[in-house]
Amino acid sequence: MAAAEPGMKQFNGGGGAAPDAERGRFPHCVVWTPIPVLTWLFPIIGHMGICTSAGVIRDFAGPYFVSEDNMAFGKPVKYWKLDPSKVFATGANAWDTAVHDASEEYKHRMHNLCCDNCHSHVALALNLMRYDNSTSWNMVKLCFFTLLYGKYVSIGGFVKTWLPFLLFLGVIVTVVLTLHLR
DSSP states (O other): OOOOOSSOEEEEEEEEOOOOOTTBBBBBBEEEEEEETTTHHHHTTTEEEETTTTTOOEEEEETTEEEESOOTTTOEEEEEEEOOGGGGOOTTTTTHHHHHHHHHHHHOOOOOTTTTTTTHHHHHHHHHHBBBTTTTTOOOHHHHHHHHOOOOSHHHHHHHHHHHHHHHHHHHHHHHHHHHHO
């Protein structure tokens, strides 16, 4: 694996730093934000990125483009803090190197909503670093682990994720009940 890219943003944050939503720093985290319309219909589906040890967000934002600190669909509303001691890859700064290498790989890939997307980018980074001694990370596993272990950055993040779905569900239930009560 290559060393971290010289042009990558570097911030003091240390490995043990806690997430700081106000500053947009989520060291050693997988971050998630809703995708308008898609998340309104399926609230567990959203846009995902992975952060460096300093908390800089990297996300596969579109064809041949990996964003740095500017997620494609807005600021993260949810994060899943990972344990850097569970990285089994060797070498100095294995976490950041894996995030960098995954990002470089995805700068040469076409984005596909269903098969090769932001979740796949995060999975590649985790596979490269052998997080939790595993190389079987994939988009489905990440989706469910983020759902189970992710924490909302605020009540607003929770509302932004679930309110549109609940309103949509309410409209459907109202229409169904109205049609059946006639």
